[in-house]
Every structure is written in structure tokens, then in C-alpha cells.
Amino acid sequence: MKSGTDLAATELFAGLGDPVLESMNFLNQIAERYPEAVSFAAGRPTEAFFDVGSITRYLDRYHAYLRDERSMSPARISRALFQYGNTKGLINDLIATHLSTDEDIRADPESVVVTVGCQEAMLLVLRAFRRDERDVALAVSPTYVGLTGAARLVDMPVVPVAGGPDGIDLDVLAETIRRVRQEGRRPRLCYVMPDFANPSGLSIDVSVRRRLLDLAAAEDVLLLEDNPYGLFNDGGPRPPTLKALDRNRTVIYLGSFAKTVFPGARVGYVVADQRVATADGFSVRLADELAKVKSMVTVNTSPFTQAMIGGALLENEFSLARANRREHDLYRSNLAEVGSGLRARLERAGLSGLVQVNAPSGGFFLVVTLPVPVGNEMLEHSARTHQVIWTPMAHFYESSEPTRELRLSISTLTPQTIEQGLDRLVRMIGEQVSARVAVA
Numbered sequence: 001m002k003s004g005t006d007l008a009a010t011e012l013f014a015g016l017g018d019p020v021l022e023s024m025n026f027l028n029q030i031a032e033r034y035p036e037a038v039s040f041a042a043g044r045p046t047e048a049f050f051d052v053g054s055i056t057r058y059l060d061r062y063h064a065y066l067r068d069e070r071s072m073s074p075a076r077i078s079r080a081l082f083q084y085g086n087t088k089g090l091i092n093d094l095i096a097t098h099l100s101t102d103e104d105i106r107a108d109p110e111s112v113v114v115t116v117g118c119q120e121a122m123l124l125v126l127r128a129f130r131r132d133e134r135d136v137a138l139a140v141s142p143t144y145v146g147l148t149g150a151a152r153l154v155d156m157p158v159v160p161v162a163g164g165p166d167g168i169d170l171d172v173l174a175e176t177i178r179r180v181r182q183e184g185r186r187p188r189l190c191y192v193m194p195d196f197a198n199p200s201g202l203s204i205d206v207s208v209r210r211r212l213l214d215l216a217a218a219e220d221v222l223l224l225e226d227n228p229y230g231l232f233n234d235g236g237p238r239p240p241t242l243k244a245l246d247r248n249r250t251v252i253y254l255g256s257f258a259k260t261v262f263p264g265a266r267v268g269y270v271v272a273d274q275r276v277a278t279a280d281g282f283s284v285r286l287a288d289e290l291a292k293v294k295s296m297v298t299v300n301t302s303p304f305t306q307a308m309i310g311g312a313l314l315e316n317e318f319s320l321a322r323a324n325r326r327e328h329d330l331y332r333s334n335l336a337e338v339g340s341g342l343r344a345r346l347e348r349a350g351l352s353g354l355v356q357v358n359a360p361s362g363g364f365f366l367v368v369t370l371p372v373p374v375g376n377e378m379l380e381h382s383a384r385t386h387q388v389i390w391t392p393m394a395h396f397y398e399s400s401e402p403t404r405e406l407r408l409s410i411s412t413l414t415p416q417t418i419e420q421g422l423d424r425l426v427r428m429i430g431e432q433v434s435a436r437v438a439v440a
Contacts, residue, residue: 015152023145023395026376034383038421040338040390040408043198043364045259047412049326058311059304062091065314081307085300087291089114091310094318095255095269101318102231104244105253111273111287113294114301118228118256118268122150123297124290125224125252125270129188130156136180137224138190140168142396144198144226147191160398161190167204168192170211177219189222189252194242195230196363199396199407203361206239217248222274226254231321232331233362249274252286259364260320260327261312265305331364334410337418339366342408345426354433364411367393370429372436375402381428388424 009017027041066072066080080090089095092109099105115121129135137151141160151158161176162169173190180187192212194204204212216223225242243253256268272286294300316323339359346352356369374392383389393405413421 037383037387037389043409058308061311062307085303087295090306094313098318107271115268117266121254121270124293127154130154134185167202189224191224193226201360201365216250223251229363267309338410341422373402374406386424386428
């Protein structure tokens, strides 16, 4: 670098040039440039029920808990809330109780590490398991871009595994594990989102979950389970998480309060109850090893935001399923309205034979498959000309080449924006399909 000049990209981490790390920025920029567009892109929770007063209420509830139930003195309470805290977390016991209440997961609080959002939890796990260049992660494809991006930052390759109609193809997973080993590499983890996956919206049947656990145990590959949307189903019984079914400590469980309390708190967690053999013949918790990494990344998660989450858990008797009944009903209604409304419009436009729409039974997302390539250029045109935004599915695959799919998110919509957005979306799809037919 010459004095007084800008840095060259070649002088920085090579992964910064990876398109994966540009995905979120690009999508945010589209939304900023076209603020009047109806957005089916954002995977954030609804703002309809945000209440500023809940922040102080949650803090007060947690303060009362420390004072009355934990018998902490004013000085100890002040230290807990104002000082640097335990790297593993402040509300681990409350999270463990919540997991038992809502998910039937029996987690020792000492196996929980509270993180700065689920994104840090992913980073900690990937960093811990990336020992050298032979280590790889597997991930059900298409994959949440945050997992792929975190893996890039720790130089850990991600090998895609086909999802298929069952949410994961176990034959392909077994074949991929063996192929990776034959290449001299070590498959350490398989990332999976069994409930209403981002971006596909698909879920894994209980029988397949059990077979997945058996396969992972037999192949000595850990499962990295991410569960941000499991509470938002179609109203029927919720299937058990992989972690609830886990009897061999095969699953590392990732959780977050971004969708169930509020994302601004930036509080997530990882349940890592695996034991790690040490050189001196003893064993320690994997959670403690992850805490070592965290201590050099964020030191600890904000005690203030942990206290807010703790207060929310206490106020709702540890059940976020109960606390999110309004959100659950809104998401369920929006998902049904977007799916049925889109299919009806496609049929009226004569496009139902050319365009497919999947039908998830919950969560935030559904996928539309077009007979033409779908990429960033089409998104830009859609936002500028038709005033409707969505997400190209190419952002969720290893290759950045356009696919024929786009993802719709339903979580922030109102009945009015659903109607407006679907009208605009179908006009855009009709235009694109007609243009391709005319060229052909």
C-alpha cells in the first residue's frame, strides 16, 4: 500500500470478496432505494405488537426476580446489570426452564451459552469445529445465508446436501458424508432447520427426524439445529425438535429471541451439552469451550438485554408459545392469504401451469418457482418498475448463478399490503414470462 492511498482488496481477508457476504447488504439497499415498494423480502417479525413500555416492564420484572427470588442485595443486582458478566450468560437458568416448558428440551443451564443473537452462536460453533483445512460443515440446501456467511469468516467450507420434499434427503446426506471422507476431509457438523426452514419453508417429518438422528450418530457427525420459527405453525400439534428427541448428545441446538420477543435485544443462545475429552484425561462441557471463543469475540452478552429477555420469560411463565398467540395468528393468516391469493391471481392470469407455489404449514416463508431465471437484475426491475420486493433464491445456494425461484416473506404484511403486493407481483411475473415466450 502506498502512503495516502486506499487499501487494495488483496490486502484484506480474501473472503470479504465473497458474494455471500454481500447478500444482506444488497437486499437492504434495494429496500432503502425503493421505500414505497411492498416488501415480501424482510424476514423480520411483525411490528404490530411492539410496545415500548414492555422494555421497562421486563427490566422491572427481572429486577424483582433477582431481589425477591434470588435474594440478591442491591449491590449484587447493580453489579449483575451494570458490570461485565459471566461470559456464558446471566439468564441461562431461565432459558433452560423456557426450553423445558415450550420444547420439552431438558437442558442443564451450564450447557447454555447466551450469545449476541443466533448469528454469534453459529460463529462460535463453526470456529470451535474448524480445526484445520480438512474440516467442513454440511448444510441442507438451500441454506440460510447467515450460516454460509459465518462459515466463510472462519474459512470453513460448506458442502450442500439436497433438501427434497422431506426437508432433507437422508440418502444424499449419507452419500455426501462418505464422499467428503473419501476426499480426505472431515464432515464435522450438519446444519439443519427442521421447522419451516429459511428460505424453503419446508419442515422435516418426525419419522425422518428420528432417522436423521440415527444416521448422524452412526456417522459421528453432529447436527446443528436452528429453530427460529418452530412456534409459528398452522395451529396443530408441534413436532418435537431434534434436540427433544436427542438421546446421544448428537444435537447442538441454536435458539434466538429475535422472532419471539424482539430482535433489537440481540439475544440468542446455544445449547452445547456434549462432553470434550481433554489431554489430561478429564472432560469438560462443549459449552465451556464455546465460551472461551466468545470471551475473545464479544466478552459477554449485554446484561441489560438479557434482563429484558429474562423479564419477558418470567412475565409469561416461561412460555413464549403463550406469549406469541397474537403473532402466531397473524403469521398463520398472512401465510394462508399470500398462498391462496397468489394461486388465484396466477390462475386468472393464465400462469398457474407455468408458475408453482409451495405450501408450507407455518413459518415466515414460501417459495415461487418461475419458468425463467430469477436473479438480482429481475429484483431491481421488480422494485423499480412494479414496486414490489422479494428475495432471489440464488442468495441461498452455494453457486451465485440465478435459479428459477424467489422467496416471499409474509411476516411484516397487512391485509392491504398483501393485496397490493400480490397484484404487483403477478404483473411482474406475467411480464417476465411473456418476454421469455416472445424471445423463444
